[in-house]
Amino acid sequence: xxxxxxxxxxxxxxxxxxxxxxxxxxxxxxxxxxxxxxxxxxxxxxxxxxxxxxxxxxxxxxxxxxxxxxxxxxxxxxxxxxxxxxxxxxxxxxxxxxxxxxxxxxxxxxxxxxxxxxxxxxxxxxxxxxxxxxxxxxxxxxxxxxxxxxxxxxxxxxxxxxxxxxxxxxxxxxxxxxxxxxxxxxxxxxxxxxxxxxxxxxxxxxxxxxxxxxxxxxxxxxxxxxxxxxxxxxxxxxxxxxxxxxxxxxxxxxxxxxxxxxxxxxxxxxxxxxxxxxxxxxxxxxxxxxxxxxxxxxxxxxxxxxxxxxxxxxxx
Amino acid sequence: xxxxxxxxxxxxxxxxxxxxxxxxxxxxxxxxxxxxxxxxxxxxxxxxxxxxxxxxxxxxxxxxxxxxxxxxxxxxxxxxxxxxxxxxxxxxxxxxxxxxxxxxxxxxxxxxxxxxxxxxxxxxxxxxxxxxxxxxxxxxxxxxxxxxxxxxxxxxxxxxxxxxxxxxxxxxxxxxxxxxxxxxxxxxxxxxxxxxxxxxxxxxxxxxxxxxxxxxxxxxxxxxxxxxxxxxxxxxxxxxxxxxxxxxxxxxxxxxxxxxxxxxxxxxxxxxxxxxxxxxxxxxxxxxxxxxxxxxxxxxxxxxxxxxxxxxxxxxxxxxxxxxxxxxxxxxxxxxxxxxxxxxxxxxxxxxxxxxxxxxxxxxxxxxxxxxxxxxxxxxxxxxxxxxxxxxxxxxxx
Ligand SMILES: Cc1ncc(C[n+]2csc(CCOP(=O)(O)OP(=O)(O)O)c2C)c(N)n1
Numbered sequence: 001x002x003x004x005x006x007x008x009x010x011x012x013x014x015x016x017x018x019x020x021x022x023x024x025x026x027x028x029x030x031x032x033x034x035x036x037x038x039x040x041x042x043x044x045x046x047x048x049x050x051x052x053x054x055x056x057x058x059x060x061x062x063x064x065x066x067x068x069x070x071x072x073x074x075x076x077x078x079x080x081x082x083x084x085x086x087x088x089x090x091x092x093x094x095x096x097x098x099x100x101x102x103x104x105x106x107x108x109x110x111x112x113x114x115x116x117x118x119x120x121x122x123x124x125x126x127x128x129x130x131x132x133x134x135x136x137x138x139x140x141x142x143x144x145x146x147x148x149x150x151x152x153x154x155x156x157x158x159x160x161x162x163x164x165x166x167x168x169x170x171x172x173x174x175x176x177x178x179x180x181x182x183x184x185x186x187x188x189x190x191x192x193x194x195x196x197x198x199x200x201x202x203x204x205x206x207x208x209x210x211x212x213x214x215x216x217x218x219x220x221x222x223x224x225x226x227x228x229x230x231x232x233x234x235x236x237x238x239x240x241x242x243x244x245x246x247x248x249x250x251x252x253x254x255x256x257x258x259x260x261x262x263x264x265x266x267x268x269x270x271x272x273x274x275x276x277x278x279x280x281x282x283x284x285x286x287x288x289x290x291x292x293x294x295x296x297x298x299x300x301x302x303x304x305x306x307x308x309x310x311x312x313x314x315x316x
Numbered sequence: 317x318x319x320x321x322x323x324x325x326x327x328x329x330x331x332x333x334x335x336x337x338x339x340x341x342x343x344x345x346x347x348x349x350x351x352x353x354x355x356x357x358x359x360x361x362x363x364x365x366x367x368x369x370x371x372x373x374x375x376x377x378x379x380x381x382x383x384x385x386x387x388x389x390x391x392x393x394x395x396x397x398x399x400x401x402x403x404x405x406x407x408x409x410x411x412x413x414x415x416x417x418x419x420x421x422x423x424x425x426x427x428x429x430x431x432x433x434x435x436x437x438x439x440x441x442x443x444x445x446x447x448x449x450x451x452x453x454x455x456x457x458x459x460x461x462x463x464x465x466x467x468x469x470x471x472x473x474x475x476x477x478x479x480x481x482x483x484x485x486x487x488x489x490x491x492x493x494x495x496x497x498x499x500x501x502x503x504x505x506x507x508x509x510x511x512x513x514x515x516x517x518x519x520x521x522x523x524x525x526x527x528x529x530x531x532x533x534x535x536x537x538x539x540x541x542x543x544x545x546x547x548x549x550x551x552x553x554x555x556x557x558x559x560x561x562x563x564x565x566x567x568x569x570x571x572x573x574x575x576x577x578x579x580x581x582x583x584x585x586x587x588x589x590x591x592x593x594x595x596x597x598x599x600x601x602x603x604x605x606x607x608x609x610x611x612x613x614x615x616x617x618x619x620x621x622x623x624x625x626x627x628x629x630x631x632x633x634x635x636x637x638x639x640x641x642x643x644x645x646x647x648x649x650x651x652x653x654x655x656x657x658x659x660x661x662x663x664x665x666x667x668x669x670x671x672x673x674x675x676x677x678x679x680x681x682x683x684x685x686x687x688x689x690x691x692x693x694x695x696x697x698x699x700x701x702x703x704x705x706x707x708x709x710x711x712x713x714x
Contacts, residue, residue: 038525044391051533057540060531066521067419068533069390076384080347080391083375086347087397091373093516095396095525103527123387126380135319186564 002035006146010035010205011063017060020053023233025223025240026139028197029112032260033065033137033219036207037106037184039099042085044078044108046115050139072119075127076111080133082107098262106211107134113143113154128187128216135210135217136205138180141225147227152180155300157249158292159280161228171292176299183256184218188316191215193253193262198240202251202262209255222249230279244276247304251312259310268304271297277292328504332463332495336402336428336488337362337500339470340542341372343524345426346397346517349377349388351450353407354440355492356430360402383408386414386425386455391424394524395531398474400425404492405410405432408446412453418485419454421533424477426484427455428470431593432492433680441681443641444493444592448645448654456486456555459576459592459623461502465619466490468572474514475562482555484548492592493681505570513569514565552623559620576625578617579632581607587696588670589634590659591642595677595684602689613693618655620688626662633663638671638699642712644678652676652709657705673705675712682713 001210002010020027026049034041045051054061080222088094107244111120116117116138124125124136129242142246143161144150151164155173161168164173184192191210195203203221210217222243224236231239243249244263248271272293275281285290330338340348348367350360358371361517367376375392379385382403389399403411410427418425428448433439447457458473460466466488474487490496505513521530536544559576567573575600578596581603582588589599596617606613615633616639618625633639640658643653651657656674678684692712700707 018409042395042523042526055531055534057534057536062531063529065526065529066531067523069394071413071423073384073387076379076387078389079377079384079397080349080381080388080393081523082391083347083377084347084392084395084397084399087375087392088395089375090375091346093518095519096527105524113605115483121594122380123384126384129380130377149625150446214680224390307359 007300010145013041013063014054015061015063016072017059018054019056020049021227021233023224023226023236024049024224025141025197025236026050027201029137029139029203029221029223032197032203032290033108033207034202036204036209037108037197038208039103040096040105042081042107043110044068044074044081046074046111046120047146048112048115050110051111052146064290071115073123073138074111074115074120075124077125078107079130081187082132082134104133109134111136112145113138113140113142114152116231117153117178122316125187128184128189128218132139132212135207135219137221138220139223141223141228143228145225145228154180157296158284160283161280171283171289181220189216189218191217191253191255194249194251195222196200196240196244196249196251198237199244199251199263206253213316220282228280230282231277235277237273239277246268246271250304250307252307254315257314257316259307259313259315260310261307271300317402326504328502329499330463331497331499332466332490333359333430333497335359335360335467336416336461336470337366338504339467339510340400341366342505342507343471344372344476344511344512345374346379347375347389347392347399347402348401349379349385349392349399350401351379351382351385351403351407353382353404355432355496356357356402356404356407356428359428365593366379367662378653382410382602386411386418389425390414390418390421390479391400392425393425394421394523396519398526399516400427402428402430404430405446409434410448412450414451414506415450415455420544422483422548422551423485423692426470426473426477426483429487429489430492431489434547439680440492442494442644443573443679443681444489444645447489447607448647450487451622451654452671454484454552455622456484456552458486458488458679459489459496459619459621460488461594461596461617463498464502464572466495467502467504468574471510471513472562472566472574474554476558478517479558482551482558483556489593494594509569509617512564522662554621556620565640574619576620577632578616578619582614582632584612586612587638587693588614588616588636589640589642589689589692590616590623590637590655592644595642595644597688598684599689602686602693605686606693611693618673622663624658624691629659629662632668633670634666636670638696640696641672641674642692643674643676644677656709662692671699671705673699673707674709674712677712689713
């Protein structure tokens with residue numbers, strides 16, 4: 001694995017000058033993942049902040065071949081790209097010959113939580129089941145940010161969004177998040193993991209592992225969003241870390257069916273520590289909010305216990 | 317017809333769908349992403365047998381929806397591969413979003429569209445609501461009267477789509493069940509002839525060229541978006557020339573030449589029917605019956621619907637006194653079907669334009685018979701006699 005110094009010396013495959021917000025979690029995720037391929041890479045992106053922010057014609061941040069076609073189909077699009085690669089390789093008609101027979105171009109699809117948990121779930125499930133050779137990276141910022149912070153099925157319970165506002169009767173989103181990482185595990189993907197950009201070493205290791213596998217792999221990455229979380233841009237990385245210290249966002253991997261927790265906080269922090277730094281949970285700190293915070297805490301605790309139980313075990 | 321002895325063609329009796337599957341096999345595309353729907357299903361079933369038997373080198377992707385089928389074709393085509401699919405009805409409707417993206421990204425994807433009605437009510441039989449719903453999606457549309465035409469059109473579609481002056485997706489339409497499931501004797505070209513005719517596809521800027529990374533599908537703001545559309549619009553308009561060239565070349569090689577429109581007994585006709593696909597065949601039979609009685613009736617069958625061969629239509633309908641345009645789809649405008657509207661608009665600038673009326677026929681597989689065609693011709697003669705059209709647009713037989 002690269003040291004920070006080595007990383008800093010590597011060529012940047014996703015350049016600056018893009019229009020993503022200050023403090024956005026997406027660029028560091030994309031930069032790290034692209035480098036982890038250590039070789040030729042082709043990427044696609046679902047409609048969302050990453051796509052809109054990185055390629056305003058005639059500019060592009062992408063120094064690797066990249067395409068966007070629509071919102072719900074990043075996994076289907078990468079299926080087609082990867083299939084063309086296989087066919088052209090077989091026919092000896094690839095535009096660039098592979099370095100060696102076993103060193104194939106890597107294929108990566110990026111999508112936000114909306115493009116992954118919701119509208120893109122079908123295409124993702126199909127591509128996973130068909131077993132294409134690709135890595136799907138979900139940057140989970142917990143809402144449809146590009147269109148102005150509407151709820152998604154990744155939005156945490158209690159969060160206020162523009163379609164689940166905290167009103168006088170309904171206190172923000174009333175439903176639990178969908179656990180897409182488990183859904184991906186249920187596809188018997190050879191490698192599924194959760195990561196966070198504050199722990200760049202872990203993220204890089206997981207991306208590299210996912211990309212060395214020949215098959216459909218999945219990374220779910222925590223992606224702070226100052227705009228949608230009503231948080232300070234300079235707090236983003238600290239918020240990412242807190243999401244793992246509170247075990248709201250456990251770091252773990254399921255490698256060939258074996259679950260391994262990658263980070264166990266010495267002292268698990270109360271979820272309030274994370275919530276209070278974000279305006280989207282502001283209403284939970286008013287009278288009546290404690291119950292909801294308790295509910296969130298209970299859910300986190302249950303999930304964390306469940307993971308600890310499975311740690312080191314073959315789960316499929 | 318030109319001499320076709322040069323070609324080692326053989327005759328065979330095949331259904332429309334078998335012929336399309338065979339054409340796909342002979343083209344041997346790089347990627348074929350498919351999802352089943354009646355009546356196009358047997359195209360992909362038979363193609364999957366070619367895959368299973370190693371008769372093609374295609375990467376066969378059995379996606380989980382038509383939306384993903386078109387998305388995968390888009391990815392494959394952008395990557396630099398030749399991509400194909402086949403669908404009908406609801407499947408085409410589900411692709412709608414991606415159809416515009418395929419054409420907007422200028423990707424030469426080829427699709428067999430086996431025409432079927434759209435729900436509701438759900439109905440598996442033939443009409444043209446599906447492909448007519450996609451008429452403004454930027455795809456070139458070729459229509460096919462017979463199994464032979466559908467088969468021949470698929471090879472030509474590849475050449476048209478991939479021509480540098482075009483670079484647009486093409487759909488080849490044939491009538492569900494009527495053509496797709498009916499066995500017809502047709503003349504086949506050999507595998508070698510097929511390969512030689514379509515040639516290899518080499519994309520100019522394939523996404524897989526990792527040495528020269530390109531970004532595709534960027535966001536275009538108001539300062540550039542319209543320019544992209546303008547260029548695309550010019551390209552599809554200019555594709556007519558390529559359709560003609562390719563149709564001629566096909567004729568030279570295989571003895572069956574194709575143009576933008578086809579006519580039957582139209583030269584000296586007083587009245588004419590304009591109609592797409594298989595119903596043109598029925599109309600030809602009615603024409604023979606009426607011509608035997610000395611009645612000057614004729615047919616105009618557009619082969620190309622997108623781009624619309626407006627100038628050729630005007631030329632062909634010169635001297636005709638009354639025309640009925642038969643649509644196998646409604647546009648729900650309260651003003652007739654899509655073909656009616658476009659033909660009528662094309663004829664507007666004619667010096668001596670014919671009287672023109674529209675009838676909607678055959679929706680959801682309702683039969684179109686020679687009696688229907690004869691009745692239309694009789695109505696047209698009434699129009700000529702009285703100089704008046706009683707009912708401009710109507711449903712026929714319901
Ligand atoms: C079919 C379709 N429906 C809706 C939209 C509008 N839309 C564009 S991006 C987006 C939200 C994206 O959310 P997410 O995937 O979470 O990514 P983020 O914006 O957070 O980057 C929506 C709803 C669209 N482009 N296409």
